[in-house]
Amino acid sequence: MSTIELEGEAKEQYTVINDYNYGSELNVYKAYKKDDPECHYVIKSYKTKETFERESQMLRELHDTKNIVQIVDVYLSQSIIVCECALYDLETFLVHQDHIQRQEKIDSIIKDIISGLSELQKHNIVHTALAPKNIMYFQEKDGYTESWKLIDFSAACFVGSYYSYNAKIKLNYSAPEVIIANEKKIKIKVDFTMDMFSFGLILYFLETGHHYWDGVSEEKKEEILSTKYLPLRIHDPNACCVIKSLLSKNISRRMPLDKFMRTPYYTGESTNLSDYEINEEASQSNSTSVSRPNSTSLSRPNSTYLSPLRISNISNLSQDSFVAENWNYSKFEIKNLTDPLDSYHALEYVFKVLGEVIENVVGSGRKHFRKDDIMEIAQKMRGHLKSFKHQNWDNNDQKVKFISILKNQVHLYNRFLWLVVRYCAVKDRVVNSSLAKKTSILCRDILEINSIIKAGKSFNSHLSKLIMALKDQNNDKIQSELSNFAEDPCLDVRFDDDSNITLSLSRWYCVTSQIYSDYIGTPSTEIEVRGEIFVTKKLFFNDIFATGKSLNYLNYKTFLCIIKEISFYNDHQLNDNDFIIRFHGYSIQHCKCNLFYDCADYGDLFEYFQNNHNSSEHFYLSKWINKIKLAWGISIGVKYLHNQKIVHLDLRSENILLKYDEKEETLMPKISNFLWSREIYSGKTSAYPIITLSSGEEVWKRWYDPDRLRNKKRYDFLPPSDIYSLGLLFWEIAWCKPKNLPFKDVPIKNLYNHLTYNNYEKLPEFPDEYQCWGFLINGMWKLKAEDRCNIMTVELSMRKLFKANSEIVRRMKYTVHGTFKVICQWKITVYFKECGEEMEWEKIDQQFAIEYRMHIQKNESHDVIQKYYALNTEFETRVKEENRELDVTNINEKRAGKSPIDRVQEEIEDE
Template sequence: MLNFELEGEAKERYTIVRSYNYGNELNIYKVHKKNDSETHYMLKSYKTREDFERESQMLRELHGAKNIVQMINVYPLQSIIVCESALYDLEIFLHRQNNIQRQEEKGNIIKDMVSGLLELQKHNIVHVELRPKNIMYFQEKDGHTESWKLIYFDTACFVGSYYSYNAKIKLNYSAPEVVIANEKKIKIKADFAMDMFSFGLILYFLETGYHYWDGENEEKKEEIISTKYLPLRNIGPDHTACYVIKSLLDKSIPHRMTLEGFIQTSYYISESSKQKKLTNINNNKFEPDDEIIEEELQAKLTQEVQENYHYELFNVLDKNFMLNSIQCQNSISNYNGFNKFYKKRLTYLLEYIFKILSEVIENANASGKKHFRTNDFMEIAQKLREHYYGFKLQINDVQNIQFISILKNQVHLYNRLLWLIVRYCSVKDHDVNNSLAKKTSILYRDIIEINSTIKAGKSFNSHLSKLIIALESRDNKKIQCELNRFADDPYLNLYSDDDTDITLSRWYYVIDPVYRKTPVTFTEIESREEIFVKINLTLNNIIFTRKSLKYLNYKTHLCVIKEITLYNDHHFNDNNYIIKFHGYSIQHCKCNLIYDYADYGDLFEYFQGNPNSSKHFHLNNWKNKIRLAWGISVGVKYLHNQKIVHLDLRSENILLKYDEKEKTLMPKISNFLWSREIYPGKTSAYPIITLSSGEEVWKRWYDPDRLRNKKRFKPSTPSDIYSLGLLFWEITWRKPNNLPFKDVPIKNLYNHLLNNHYEELPGLPEGYRDWGNIIKNMWKFKAEERCNIMTAELSMRKLFNDTDSEIQHNSN
């Protein structure tokens, strides 16, 4: 007897077959459409509106994603969703397999799980409750297409948002930080590392056939939440599998193996290649007298897998270290066998450390301060150069990964020193408001850190020298012993757990000296003073824009780091309406940020051009204005979904690139120096910028609350909505030098708004008049009366689609 009945439109379309008795709350039902009883679907009901909204939002984000269950219909009134139907889950499947069968199937299972996890990370989603029960086997209608997919997203979170205690979650596959958060009922920031720990426990289950923790055993639970390594047993003779699973189950989040790192391992390459290789063999059409020699075929497969592994490993490492793409391509194209390629790539990584150290020396010299001890770093660099010229590699895969981890720590160390130099110069030269005591305190801390870094550099060279001697002996025990001493040296792991250091290292770009500066032309614009120094660079025949702040001080220094971190943590580069960030360099004690080149400049600059010229005619018609405004709202929606407020939305921060396919301009949101994450307790720096003109023109886009409460202002999404309304106003007029409330001094602007004085909108054509109502709902005086970004974006999309349909109808 079912205790659940369909209502309304869902009842008209679907018939419940039976309850699956499945799900955390036994709320899953098997259904079919009224007109198709052969095709079954999975219907899920929810006890709380919050769970329904969370899962339906996640599945909308993941629409079309590979190896993710797909939502077919959603019925908000009854809080139910309908998804494609699975046959069974991974736990049931593996309990029916013996060890041999598990080993045969695990390649496909791992490949599909990795594909699903890649999709989650692409969409900035953390599953949080990844476990065998939530991985299910699906078969398409054709009866041949089969795959494993990730299901259940009612506890999923966006990266960077806060995961809260949830009594429904089964914790036996959860990361230790999730278990502790549930026990203490506290909030923690969602991170991909949560899923990677769960993934490690699933691999343990795949390899052994047993759960590491059943969710009940208190001793096992203590092992999970303690800081000690898990005592893994019964994984079998495959040492690579053991190493990989241990790396995924690392209790230290910064040290835990990432998905990208897992994909690089020989364990993944070999497992995911097995089925592919066998399929290729089975598809070959052999003649009856063809003779296949099994040993030769197996040897060929092993060689191909090994070569593919090392090719992919170092291809990914090049991206991690932001190496010069031309050099990478030359190295790969000159590949003449496995040993030569393998040796050359690690030598190149050592050379990369040398290059960063060289940039430390150049910037220390540029600072003009002796306390950076340039001579000591020059001595370390010279010794390092001698070592990497004579370096010969003869280590196994596990040792190779261990050595790369050591190299990464050294990169973090020298990159941190570069930022220390930038910070010192910003305080010394430009931050006149800082007291002598503060400057002395910073100098004292710097001297301690510089001394520690010098010790680390000398210790690194000493260990490297001993490792080279061990390598020459070809004694694997000696090599492993030296590697262990190398890895455990406390001087080399000073800041290895610092997330910000790791992020900054990841995006650092060693600028190749062979690049061209291309001229940057700016239109003379009244009442505009540039905050950034901009230079266009041509690298590998591609134009990029490099910009650095004109006004350097301690606050703006922190804001530059904040912008890099936001791009990294929230994957801004995945959104088409945010300008792509390619990394940064540090030269002459200044940080230079490198972005996509915007061939049409920024929106404010674009408005200054002659609207009838060949370059400036794109926004002459209302259709293109609507398209542009809608694109900006899509970008802002992405930010607000990530719990980020931009706080500086205005025409100067909207860059324009020409879209060849659509034959129109594509908006790109830029400049996140003012942006804030709006989590409880989250603090962040604002830049301090003083213009020679004296007017802080950006404040003309501030909402009333921000104008009134300058220091006590609490960032919130309605502030962005107000600014976005004024930005839309700029687009409707499309006039040069058109500032909001241009004739009102900024100090009087709050009172001007308090008296219900708004900007006037131009006369809008009949088909576009709804835009005026949208704008008026965005710039209302009271924050609580403004529409949210979901409403604004949906309204702009509808307006664009409606007018597009009307244009097509009229053209017919």
């Protein structure tokens, strides 16, 4: 039996023991680390890059989750993943157990599977190939801790994405819709219900000891695909009812995970089974039980699917769907009398935010967040939301007042979310957080949490009374209840810090239904980019491409920096400037904040220098005029910041993103990353990130001005600091070459002393018309801050430099194009006469368009321009001569295989 040949770093780290004889392609191997032969691992290889990227992405997303196999190493060059090693799978285990032995183990097995499924749903992941073979028994290194874990995520998908045909998956545990998709080789939208059907078949296997369908029997397959309920023969009535509900063919009626977790089968409590039974006749009389998609709906998701509105999976709350397909939640904060006032959807939005509070509270695992109380509030609010949906309310003044109450409640629940994030930022992970700080924050949290929960209960009480008044259609009673609602002091919760920050954070919050991760259809972008500071990944946000960004390092300082960046965008309208990256909002998931920005087509400027520095495309930076335009755009963005009394403090190529401007046909710079930024002369935004790098070098300090390098704590952060960094950024643009860091041969610890001796970076040789740019840069990186020019001078100089040279280039292009037109028309005229055809100007114009496009696609250098000037006189003379003396000749040349038009094109190529 063959084994994999490890290469490179993988070979240095691991030794393969033998083929594990596992996986659909027998591509799983057992190995051990060379420095620890006693500890075994599993190495999985892949035949396709797409499958490798898919599984590695999913396992990274599920890192440190319970009852999910954990990834240990990834080797991109060989497309292999190293994971922890299991003892055996569930199918192998149960084959050797009798009924009594199975019943003894079944509770612990189910609890572990449910824990794994809960983690998947928290991360919006659907396994799609859940089966006993993909549930394995693991023993931790301590030799005592044991658990069942879900494995094999090579076919997993994110909720809302599209599942594609997969020939390698055995379908005997798949949902009917998955089987149909595979048979017809079509795509279907992924949903949690797929895994719940598979889970139902696994429960059947646990209860009976045999598979419902072995994957071969056509009779059993037809039973699964039919609209009828599966004939189950299970002695335990609890189990029978639950499994029957899980195996419902009607997807909308299939039991969700949170409802299963409340069943007596799972909890062991005694209750009325009729709550979980399904009326078979009623169900079958409804619409089609199994969605059978057709090939017309299988391409990339359209706008309806780009932002699927997913109800958050809230433990102990049912997944009743309150979906607002046409209501934009991002406009919640700007509703006024001139907008459509949809009070139901506004209330639903509050409920969604509350649901996300619960998800994060559960994820934090901290008791002081009072999970049970907040879930009770959500349960009652769900009932009120159902009742409120059917009320008629035509008074716009009253609805405006009600929405203002809802806004306040969103502020409170959003505050709760930030309390969770803040606590996770200062708890045991951060060594520098003292016990006193943790205790102080904990006390503050408890006081605020108590106030928010009290406000939530009071909110529900008033909402119930308002619904009763609306049912009675008594306007005076409605007005009275609204007044009591708005004036309740319990809802007017005040916090110690800046209330304006609390409001701005609430305004920019995005519920998860606005976000859709489009990884599966684009394997090349599927793996998130994990940089030194940020983790970034592409996604859909409200139907547009966006970039999601989160911090690698979670501590109290970075927590404050995130809030600072959101506040800058809110208070200083940074989205109003075309040269600052547009901010769309943020979400809080898994106790972490994710920020959403415009997607930069060409990445960041540093990345550009590494990959595209020699490109000949007309808009690339190989041309000096494009360098000038890019630098001018950056200076406009910095000028806007300084006018807003903000200093950026981290201007370097990695923080300049590039978008392609189709109108201007050029790369447009976008300033990003305001974690280090601060308001001038203000102490309230003075937080700076604390980051420890594995490389040991804080590379961004190479752009620091000398005073900041010397003494950060006593340094006044003023605009001259940005000017110095901007000078070094211009130096990067002027050179436009890879691996070009400022003073890269000087250790950062010695950099200040190096600068005090008036050591500057060497500038490239500028063309004559751009010499003044070099003079400007020399004036920007002066040692003393007071000697540097200001941003007004920089921006004005770059503007004049660009406009003066762009006008020259424009005139040269105009002259060249005019000369070329004369040449082309003469050659085409000659061609028609040689072929003995009449000179129809329509044909000549068509042929000229072909020739002219060929010319436009060429790179116009000064050499080409001079050639055209030289040729112009010669061709004018020849045109006059040929017009007098030309006769119809060389017609046979066309018949010989080489037409005059071929010769024309060759001549153009030569010229």
